[in-house]
Amino acid sequence: MLKQLEVNKLSRKCASVLFWAMITTVSIFAPIQEAQAHGERNQEPFLRMRTIHWFDVEFSRPANDVMQVNELLTITGKFRLFSFWPDQLPGPEKIYLNTVSAGAVFTKVESWVNEKSAVQSFKGQLGRDYEFKIVMKARWEGDWHVHPMVNVLDAGGLVGPGVNYTVEGSYSDYRHSITTISGLVIDDVSTFSMNRIYSWHALWAVLALIWIIWWVRRPLLIPRYLMNKQGDYEDVLVTKTDRIVSGAFIVLILAIIIISMNMATSEFPRTITLQAGTAVIPPIDEIPSVKIDMKNGQYFIPGRTVIANMRVTNNQDRPIRLGEFTSANLRFLDRSVKGINDGKEQNFPQELIAKEPLRISDNSPLMPGESRDVRIEATDVAWEVERLSSLLNDPESTIGALLYFYDDEGTRYISELFGNVIPVFKK
Amino acid sequence: MASTTSEVTKKVTEEVTEKKSLFNLNWVIGGSLLVLSIAMAARWYQGWAAWDYGLDSTHIDFQTYWMTLLYVEIAVFSILFIVSNVGLWMTRDRDLPNLDARTEISRYMKLIGMLFVYAFAFVFAGSFFAEQDAAWHQVVVRDTSFTPSHIIEFYGMFPMFICLGFASYIYAITRLPLFAKNVSIPLIIAVIGPMMVLPNVGYNEWGHAFWLMEEYFTVPLHYGFVFFGWSIMALGGILVQIMSRISVLMPTAFHLKADA
Amino acid sequence: MALLPNQEISLKALLIPDSEASKFSRKLDFLILPIVVFAIMAAVHIHFMLTAGDWDFWVDWKDRQFWITVSPVVLMIILGAIQAIFWVHFRLPIGATVCGLLLILGEWINRYFGFFLWSHFPMSLIWPATMIAGCMFLDLVLGLTRNHLMVSVFGALGYALLFPAANWFILAPFRLPMELQGSMISVADYIGFHFTRTATPEYLRIIERGTLRTFGGESTIIAAFFAGFLSMILHFMWWNIGSYISNLGWAKTSLKTSMGFHKDDQVTREEGLGGPVEGIMGGPTDPSEAK
Numbered sequence: 020m021l022k023q024l025e026v027n028k029l030s031r032k033c034a035s036v037l038f039w040a041m042i043t044t045v046s047i048f049a050p051i052q053e054a055q056a057h058g059e060r061n062q063e064p065f066l067r068m069r070t071i072h073w074f075d076v077e078f079s080r081p082a083n084d085v086m087q088v089n090e091l092l093t094i095t096g097k098f099r100l101f102s103f104w105p106d107q108l109p110g111p112e113k114i115y116l117n118t119v120s121a122g123a124v125f126t127k128v129e130s131w132v133n134e135k136s137a138v139q140s141f142k143g144q145l146g147r148d149y150e151f152k153i154v155m156k157a158r159w160e161g162d163w164h165v166h167p168m169v170n171v172l173d174a175g176g177l178v179g180p181g182v183n184y185t186v187e188g189s190y191s192d193y194r195h196s197i198t199t200i201s202g203l204v205i206d207d208v209s210t211f212s213m214n215r216i217y218s219w220h221a222l223w224a225v226l227a228l229i230w231i232i233w234w235v236r237r238p239l240l241i242p243r244y245l246m247n248k249q250g251d252y253e254d255v256l257v258t259k260t261d262r263i264v265s266g267a268f269i270v271l272i273l274a275i276i277i278i279s280m281n282m283a284t285s286e287f288p289r290t291i292t293l294q295a296g297t298a299v300i301p302p303i304d305e306i307p308s309v310k311i312d313m314k315n316g317q318y319f320i321p322g323r324t325v326i327a328n329m330r331v332t333n334n335q336d337r338p339i340r341l342g343e344f345t346s347a348n349l350r351f352l353d354r355s356v357k358g359i360n361d362g363k364e365q366n367f368p369q370e371l372i373a374k375e376p377l378r379i380s381d382n383s384p385l386m387p388g389e390s391r392d393v394r395i396e397a398t399d400v401a402w403e404v405e406r407l408s409s410l411l412n413d414p415e416s417t418i419g420a421l422l423y424f425y426d427d428e429g430t431r432y433i434s435e436l437f438g439n440v441i442p443v444f445k446k
Numbered sequence: 447m448a449s450t451t452s453e454v455t456k457k458v459t460e461e462v463t464e465k466k467s468l469f470n471l472n473w474v475i476g477g478s479l480l481v482l483s484i485a486m487a488a489r490w491y492q493g494w495a496a497w498d499y500g501l502d503s504t505h506i507d508f509q510t511y512w513m514t515l516l517y518v519e520i521a522v523f524s525i526l527f528i529v530s531n532v533g534l535w536m537t538r539d540r541d542l543p544n545l546d547a548r549t550e551i552s553r554y555m556k557l558i559g560m561l562f563v564y565a566f567a568f569v570f571a572g573s574f575f576a577e578q579d580a581a582w583h584q585v586v587v588r589d590t591s592f593t594p595s596h597i598i599e600f601y602g603m604f605p606m607f608i609c610l611g612f613a614s615y616i617y618a619i620t621r622l623p624l625f626a627k628n629v630s631i632p633l634i635i636a637v638i639g640p641m642m643v644l645p646n647v648g649y650n651e652w653g654h655a656f657w658l659m660e661e662y663f664t665v666p667l668h669y670g671f672v673f674f675g676w677s678i679m680a681l682g683g684i685l686v687q688i689m690s691r692i693s694v695l696m697p698t699a700f701h702l703k704a705d706a
Numbered sequence: 707m708a709l710l711p712n713q714e715i716s717l718k719a720l721l722i723p724d725s726e727a728s729k730f731s732r733k734l735d736f737l738i739l740p741i742v743v744f745a746i747m748a749a750v751h752i753h754f755m756l757t758a759g760d761w762d763f764w765v766d767w768k769d770r771q772f773w774i775t776v777s778p779v780v781l782m783i784i785l786g787a788i789q790a791i792f793w794v795h796f797r798l799p800i801g802a803t804v805c806g807l808l809l810i811l812g813e814w815i816n817r818y819f820g821f822f823l824w825s826h827f828p829m830s831l832i833w834p835a836t837m838i839a840g841c842m843f844l845d846l847v848l849g850l851t852r853n854h855l856m857v858s859v860f861g862a863l864g865y866a867l868l869f870p871a872a873n874w875f876i877l878a879p880f881r882l883p884m885e886l887q888g889s890m891i892s893v894a895d896y897i898g899f900h901f902t903r904t905a906t907p908e909y910l911r912i913i914e915r916g917t918l919r920t921f922g923g924e925s926t927i928i929a930a931f932f933a934g935f936l937s938m939i940l941h942f943m944w945w946n947i948g949s950y951i952s953n954l955g956w957a958k959t960s961l962k963t964s965m966g967f968h969k970d971d972q973v974t975r976e977e978g979l980g981g982p983v984e985g986i987m988g989g990p991t992d993p994s995e996a997k
Contacts, residue, residue: 115907121501122585122826123901129887130899136887138899140909159826161497170907175659176587190826197896199882208897209828212879216833219876220810223838227807230842234800238720238728239735243796244689245717249709256797257852265799265849272839272846276868279875290881292925293769294891295914469733493824542965558737565744572748573812577755578820580763584903585825619961626965628956628973635954661905662912663759664776675752676784681745682791682952685738687979689795692734694978696716700727703715 063412065105066177067347069419069437071169072099073179074345077365078165080184086157088188091128094118094167095152097303098179101419102146103437111143113172113297116151119181120165126195129154132300139298140172146435147302158209159190180348182368201289222275230268233261306433309424310334313438314392316418320444324398325418327436331385331393337426338384344377344397344436346420351377351397358429373399384427416440468552468699470559477563477610484606485570488598491515496582496594503590516597523605530613538620545623547698553621554688560614561681567610568640571603572675583661591651604644611637624691632683639677646670710976743808746788750805751812753784762813762834763821764906765880766898768873769913774929778840778869779936781809782862786941787948789844790854794949799849802865806841810834830880831901839872840865844941854945862941866934870926955979 076096086092100111116130116137130137131152143149153167166181194207205211246252310332317326325346333339342356351373352359361372380394418440424432492500499511539545545553575598582595592601615637618625625633653667696702709717719727754762757780761773785802792801813834821832847861848854880894891899899908956973963969973979 113909115909117904117907118902119587119904120902121497122904123828123831124826125902126900127902128900131887136889138886138889138891138895138908140907164501168904170909172909173659176904176907178587195900197884197893199884199893200890201882203882205893208893208900209830211830211893211897212876213829213833215879216829216876220814220834220836223836223872224807224810227803227838227842230803230845231800231807234798235735235739238732239798240685240738240796241689241693241731241734242717242720242728243798244686245693245709245713245720247795247797248713249717253797253852257799257849262850262852265846269843269846269850272842272868276839276871280871283875283878287878287882289883290878291883291890291892292881293766293911293913294889294895295769295911297909468730469737471737474737489819496824538965540964540966543967543971555734555737558734558741562737562741562744565741565748568748569744569812572752574816574819576752577759577813577816578824580755580759581816581820581825581827584827584905586904619959620965623965623967624956624973624977626962627959627967627971628962629959631954631957632951635951660910662910663755663763664757664761668756672753672756675749675756676787678745678749679784679787679791679948680951680954681741682788682795682948683954686795686952687955690713690978692978693716694710694712694976696719696727696730697712700719700730702719702727 064347065413065415065417065419066108069101069103069105069417070108070171070174071177071179072101072345072419072421073097073167073348074099074421074433075365076167076180076362076367078182078367080182081366082182082368083185085185085187088157088160088186088190088192089194090157092125092155092157092165092184093152094155094165095150096167096179097148097150098169099148099421099433099435100143100145101437102435103417103419104145105415107414109171109173110145111171111174113140114143115140115170116153117168117170117176118153118155118166119168119176119178120155120163124157124159124161124163124186125155125165126158127153128156128195132298133303135298135300137298137300139294139296141298141300143171144302148306148433149300150303156195157184157186157188158193160186160188162186180368180371182366219279226268226272233264306431307335308434309339309422309432311422311434311436313436316438316440318402318418318440318442320442322398323400323402324396325402325440326394326396327418327420327438327440328392328394329436329438330390332390333385333387335426335432336387337428337430338386339424339426339432340382340384341377341379341393341395341422342425342431343423344395344420345423346418349373349397349399349401351375351399353377353379353382356382356425357427358425358431371401373397373401375399416442468548469555470552473556474559474562477559478566481563481567481570481606481610485574485603488575488602492578492594492598500594501586503592512594512597513592516592516601519597519601519605523609527605527609527612530609531616534613534616534620542621542623542626547695550622551692551695551699554692557614557618557622558688560610560617561684564607564610564614565678565681567603567607568678571599571607571643572640572678575599575603576671580663583663591655596647600644600647604647608641608644611641624687630684630687632680632687635677635680636684639674639680642674642677643671646674710978713978742804746804747808747812750781750784750788750809751816754781754809757783760912763832764898764903764911765831765833765894767911767913768835768877768880768894769911770925771914771929772912773835774870774926775933775936777835777837778866778933779940781805781837782865782937782940783944785841785844785865786944787951789848789857790945790948791952793848793854795952799845802841802844802848803838806838809837827903828897828901831897833876835869835873836876837869840868843868855942858938858942858945862937863934866937867930869933870930 074097079093104110116132118127132149162183162185164181164183167179168176170176193209197205197208243256246256312330314328319326340356342353342359344351348371350371352361353376363369375398378396381391385391416439420436422434422436495511499507502508579595579599615633618633649670650667658665658667719725720731722728758777761767761776767773785805788805789801792798817832817834821827822829843864844857844861848857882893883890884893884896886896962971
């Protein structure tokens with residue numbers, strides 16, 4: 020076949036192949052640059068504002084910290100399953116505490132909700148809070164944005180705030196060892212039993228190739244087509260030897276299977292099935308709240324401002340002030356309020372904290388039993404960056420948020436804000 | 447009555463008057479290398495650009511590195527589709543009834559060569575980049591129909607093999623007498639069937655946008671791809687048609703005679 | 707079925723070793739073989755990945771119930787058809803083996819380049835199951851009996867039963883029990899928990915559902931026999947579908963006049979039909995038979 024090709028043409032083609040092979044090989048080891056968000060910005064605002072609210076999220080390492088492969092990171096915090104969950108979405112009948120670091124570049128070592136094991140999924144209750152703790156381990160070198168996330172059955176993943184970390188080292192140095200109940204120590208779960216699997220697959224591939232070559236070594240297509248069509252060549256097409264070989268192969272295959280099963284059973288006498296149960300995790304005790312009733316809201320597009328008018332009633336026994344408005348991981352603070360925590364010490368991503376303070380029409384202390392009409396304005400370019408301004412495209416023009424009130428002792432009360440919002444296009 | 451090679455009693459004499467080879471593998475090797483190069487380049491690009499710029503479709507870099515590629519792919523393959531098929535049609539053989547046997551066989555070899563490259567391209571579209579999509583969906587939160595995986599798979603590899611398939615079909619009906627006289631149903635199936643996976647993407651994205659939030663791979667929503675993927679097996683039917691025709695042409699092409 | 711006179715002459719030439727005809731034919735074999743490899747690899751792989759893929763991608767989906775049943779049953783759809791194509795026209799009992807081998811090849815390539823190198827999942831999470839033993843069994847029964855009904859009855863049953871049997875050797879280590887955070891789970895469950903998948907939360911796994919009555923721990927065997935029953939039916943159905951598809955012929959066209967033919971010219975038997983000219987598309991029946 021090759022004699023028809025001119026040598027120089029062949030050389031050019033070989034060079035082309037080698038060039039691309041080299042490019043591919045080199046670029047597998049190309050340095051990775053900073054990663055971005057993971058797609059949550061394109062989730063609709065109603066999804067991010069009215070489903071899960073994350074709060075008190077703390078990362079054990081500061082943002083942009085450099086970690087080595089095998090080092091640990093702990094994320095703790097709480098999340099609220101919003102009472103005004105959208106009707107279009109299935110409710111949190113089954114939820115799972117997960118992480119987003121873009122796949123398995125960070126692994127999960129521990130996963131707890133309300134100090135109960137969150138290895139399995141569990142049922143969530145709307146309007147209630149859950150406290151979580153995840154311990155992660157750095158596995159693959161690169162720059163990664165790491166978030167906690169809750170997956171909700173049939174609704175998808177709802178992502179929490181994320182922090183960027185740089186992992187140095189090599190994934191080939193990753194080690195995570197476990198011990199089974201029978202005492203077998205597995206040095207590294209990422210490569211466990213792989214030699215056995217490669218060998219087994221290779222064995223079957225060789226047997227398959229032998230069987231195929233047994234047939235392909237003879238003249239194949241046109242001769243067999245014609246002989247078959249002619250009809251008198253049945254014993255030429257499949258000879259007696261072929262049939263004996265078929266029978267022998269059957270015996271061989273069955274013998275290999277039976278022997279291998281016995282070997283596996285004697286080597287691993289105690290095995291269990293995959294575990295498909297669910298966890299039962301009740302929410303934490305209800306966090307006290309202040310009564311609010313949203314009258315109306317606007318989104319002022321040119322100024323990137325969300326405005327909400329509401330009536331606040333102090334149903335607690337100490338005077339309160341509004342300290343924070345938070346929605347879709349964005350936080351707007353009135354730092355003059357006692358008890359406010361911007362999360363800096365907890366390594367909360369500061370880019371999610373609005374640069375402008377939360378403007379409140381009257382944030383003087385509200386006495387117990389009093390009611391007041393309050394207007395708040397939350398302004399930040401983050402509304403656009405986080406694509407929350409695309410609520411114009413939502414089938415429902417509503418917002419959901421948490422409001423943090425603080426009393427004179429710094430105790431926090433969390434209320435849910437929900438209501439319609441009208442866009443304002445002009446200045 | 448059964449007979450074996452050794453029991454053939456009629457002597458067949460062959461007079462070979464032409465030395466010209468019936469095989470021209472330049473198309474096969476060149477086309478395959480081109481497909482392989484494109485696939486390797488695509489995989490190389492995905493290897494870094496997907497991580498660096500492909501995780502967040504709202505980011506400006508995504509527009510630069512991925513949406514630009516999408517627009518280039520649409521433009522290039524649209525132009526290629528039109529140019530190749532119109533070109534093949536315009537250069538058609540207008541005197542097919544008088545085609546000699548040896549030339550016809552050499553054209554069958556060319557058609558087989560085109561189907562070779564077509565099937566090779568389908569490996570990347572149906573196997574390599576397809577299952578990779580499952581891997582990428584496990585890494586990201588789906589935020590748009592145009593992911594780094596989809597841009598290469600649906601809008602790169604699919605159009606590539608569609609161009610090759612259609613070119614094979616136009617070549618067949620304009621260069622080969624039997625394929626000109628009648629429509630080969632296996633060939634139609636083998637070309638149109640896999641082509642339909644591209645419109646099926648519309649159905650797929652509709653389902654993912656409005657109904658299916660979870661990233662199962664084995665859901666009925668994806669069965670359209672399965673169904674149209676089956677149609678590549680019609681290549682078997684084409685093979686039967688080609689075997690049958692070539693075996694009729696061979697005595698003339700190779701000057702075979704059955705001695706009395 | 708008789709050959710045409712030209713085909714008889716061709717056959718006799720092809721049976722002479724080293725004749726120009728047989729050399730040409732052998733070269734053609736080696737040109738077409740890669741096409742067969744590529745087409746089958748792509749078709750079988752895309753079929754299997756979208757019908758049983760999740761169970762095959764992840765070690766913590768390989769349960770006693772769905773994985774055991776779904777994998778062999780959905781693969782049989784395409785196995786039956788391809789095995790038929792190889793046998794009906796060429797008497798080659800290698801169709802199923804070729805499918806199994808190429809499927810595994812495609813899967814390994816993808817697990818390495820896609821799941822591991824690109825998406826960074828470890829091999830212990832993503833190794834594919836082996837299908838080859840059952841696929842070979844299907845072909846070997848065909849080669850031994852030369853009867854596709856025997857394959858549908860005995861071959862297909864054995865094919866399904868051999869699936870869990872052939873995979874136990876490599877799956878057993880992943881079913882070892884361990885303790886995590888106060889619960890007992892298997893090593894496979896742990897690997898799924900530990901190596902996070904953004905879009906596959908734990909609840910997504912379609913495993914171990916229903917009443918889960920195990921009748922003394924025989925779930926795997928029950929699932930395998932159920933798979934066997936379905937495989938028998940599907941093999942028979944898809945064998946016939948595969949034969950039918952590979953025998954499809956020709957339909958009408960009006961473009962022929964652009965290539966110098968008359969509008970009434972049709973392919974004839976004498977030209978080597980390889981399938982009837984018939985009415986699928988509303989065309990005429992074989993004109994040579996009508997005469």
